[in-house]
Amino acid sequence: MSDERRRAAQDLAGEALRHLEWLRENGVREVPRPAAPAPAPVQRAAQAPAPAPAPGGPPAAAPAHAASRQPPPDPAGQAPRPAPPAGAPRPPARPYTLNDKGCGSAALLAIREGLGECTRCKLAGGRTHLVFGTGNPAAELVFVGEGPGADEDLQGEPFVGKAGQLLTKMIEAMGYRREQVYIANVVKCRPPGNRNPEPDEIEACEPFLRRQLEAIGPKVIVALGKFAAQTLLRTAVPITKLRGTWASYQGVRLMPTFHPAYLLRSPEEKKKAWADLQLVMAELGKAPPQR
């Protein structure tokens, strides 16, 4: 077998595994055995190519696979994905790649593919982009916020508005570049009017965050703001009491601190947030910056 064919076979096996995992996550326990293949069409190799449109004339007829609603042939010669059983959730709308935001490892990519064009909660209806996450897939430090705002919804990346710019400055003050850490939210689609996510929305979305954190394996999580801290820690204690004290999420050290948007409104609280981040730096063996 040539290297090219071996790589194609490995890619196909990986894709099949990810698809099976996606089905399993969505409650599918059995995949029906496909029917015996139909006999190969005769004279396939002799099929004429689709005619080019005549200048000024009507467009050429669509290829047969478009008319039959079948997916087009895979250019790598791979078989199309089998259709999920009736009643199963929709499969991913497109192939995601390691270059998609927040998908920089095979494990994260599999989670992103499992989400697909997610409609598991009512936030799906109002989003422009599903905001999966961004950053280093093996980061030692992960920041978790509440949910995407307007800028994030438009750009498909968490913390890119004014609060995001402040978060970037906080990250850099800690001695990291933004791309060295990972940033995500409790919910991945923008709540309308920036309201707080509701319990059913959190219940639907948080498992994906939990799996992202498992895939990344950080040493420390920083929960940004009341909502993220209270949600991850399953508590109603106010952020003013939670901040600055170590907690644990799924066995990972978690530091609650103020949300950058709150710090923009209350700059006098920045000192407290900086004190919290210095505790994180000490935990990660980061030297305080030279002033």
Ligand code: SF4
């Ligand atoms: Fe799916 Fe999460 Fe978006 Fe809800 S918020 S639709 S669960 S990705």
